[in-house]
């Protein structure tokens with residue numbers, strides 16, 4: 391198992407509209423995270439993964455986000471994407487393991503192929519206890535709470551911070567190592583995740599998205615016109 395127990399994993403991702411989009415910035419983020427004590431990196435797309443692979447030996451959870459209007463699944467939807475990110479240097483393949491409609495083969499078959507044909511660990515992003523059970527039975531190495539709040543069935547959880555209840559239920563009922571991911575945005579919440587038995591915690595936005603961090607501070611500003619002090 392590549393992600394050690396008790397690890398903080400830092401997700402280094404920036405979409406195309408983010409000024410930090412691009413492999414140079416994401417590799418720098420990953421180095422900063424490593425210097426800060428991260429024991430793993432999560433990254434999206436072959437270009438970012440290859441650039442991060444070149445600057446660190448930390449285990450990389452690679453994903454490939456591909457949007458298709460016909461299907462809700464966008465995190466590594468098929469084997470072709472998994473093969474591409476494995477080739478770029480991902481040690482672990484992250485994928486959507488929810489029960490939602492998907493293009494191509496079933497998630498069970500996809501997990502099996504990644505393990506057998508690519509010899510990579512599988513990191514299953516799920517949103518419910520049932521999906522966690524199924525991913526574990528299909529051979530996922532890790533099961534993560536990543537998608538709670540982001541599927542139709544779980545949309546109401548998004549406003550409530552991280553899904554600590556799902557985390558506890560998975561720890562109690564699923565034998566794979568359980569990773570806490572999604573809206574863990576303070577050190578206190580990371581502590582709480584480990585208290586509840588998480589194997590590792592993945593933090594993204596709160597560490598690697600300065601635009602969102604700035605917005606959070608801006609929301610705390612007094613309303614009304616900003617005084618011009620010049």
Ligand SMILES: CC(=O)N[C@H](C=O)[C@@H](O)[C@H](O)[C@H](O)COP(=O)(O)O
Nearest residue numbers: 401536540572573574593594595596
């Ligand atoms: C739902 C979805 O697509 N989540 C993504 C998965 O890769 C990322 O956008 C998140 O940033 C990541 O999961 C870490 O979570 P947070 O940024 O909340 O710490």
